[in-house]
Amino acid sequence: MSHLGRLKRKLGLQGDKEVMRGSHKLLKRMRRDHLDVLQNIEFFLIKRYEEDGTIDDRLVSEALKAAIDNVIPQDERAASIKGSLQGIREIRSDVPDDIWRDGLRTILQSVHRRSDLKPGSTYYLDFVSEFIP
Numbered sequence: 001m002s003h004l005g006r007l008k009r010k011l012g013l014q015g016d017k018e019v020m021r022g023s024h025k026l027l028k029r030m031r032r033d034h035l036d037v038l039q040n041i042e043f044f045l046i047k048r049y050e051e052d053g054t055i056d057d058r059l060v061s062e063a064l065k066a067a068i069d070n071v072i073p074q075d076e077r078a079a080s081i082k083g084s085l086q087g088i089r090e091i092r093s094d095v096p097d098d099i100w101r102d103g104l105r106t107i108l109q110s111v112h113r114r115s116d117l118k119p120g121s122t123y124y125l126d127f128v129s130e131f132i133p
Helices: 003-011 023-033 035-051 057-069 076-091 097-114 123-129
Strands: none
Touching: 023 035, 023 097, 035 076, 035 097, 035 123, 057 076, 057 097, 057 123, 097 123
C-alpha cells in the first residue's frame, strides 16, 4: 500500500467505496457541464450549516444518500436537510432528474473525500464555506 493510501486509511478518509466508484469522471463531467447544479446544492448546504451549528458532514452525507435513494433518513436533522433539498429540486425543475441525482452524488463524493464522517466533523462544510459568498 502506498504512503498516501496508508495515510488516508489512518485518517479514515478512504470514503465509502460504493459512493466513490467512478467519482473522477463524474466530477469532471459535472464541473464541466453542470457547475450551476453543484453550486446550487453546495450553497444550500452551507446556508443550512450556517443556520444550524449542529449540522456536520455525517448528517450532510446521510441526507444526500437519502435524497439519491429517495428514502427517509433516520436522523431528524438529515430528514430536514433532505426535505429542503427537495425544495431546491423543485426550484431547479429545468434540470433533468438524472443530472440532479448526479449532482447530489458528486457532492456526496466530495463529502466522503474531504471528511472522516465522525460525529461533529465539519471538514467538508468548512472547506466549501470558503468558496460560498
